[in-house]
Amino acid sequence: MYNNGDYVPMSMNDYVSVTIKQLEYIPPETVIERITGDGDKSKLTAPMWSTNKIVVLGAIDKLQVQTDSYQGKYYTDK
Numbered sequence: 001m002y003n004n005g006d007y008v009p010m011s012m013n014d015y016v017s018v019t020i021k022q023l024e025y026i027p028p029e030t031v032i033e034r035i036t037g038d039g040d041k042s043k044l045t046a047p048m049w050s051t052n053k054i055v056v057l058g059a060i061d062k063l064q065v066q067t068d069s070y071q072g073k074y075y076t077d078k
Contacts, residue, residue: 002045009047016059020069028072035060 001007010018019035026032036056044051064070 012047012049012056012059016056016063019060020063020067023064023071024069024073025075026071027075027077028070030071032071 002009023032036050036053038053039050041051050056
């Protein structure tokens with residue numbers, strides 16, 4: 001599907017934005033174990049940006065600072 005253009009993976013910028021928005025609704029005391037992963041690079045077709053965890057995590061941190069975002073920002077226990 002990817003090779004035929006029938007599937008376009010999420011861009012890193014979109015991933016970072018969605019991840020930050022999700023974190024804002026997760027209770028602040030919840031420990032997030034994996035915000036990105038380590039796929040087998042020899043079998044990965046796309047997205048290639050996902051192979052560099054440090055860059056992805058850095059982009060998340062940077063955008064959180066820029067947008068005054070943090071885990072639990074909009075969490076309510078109601």
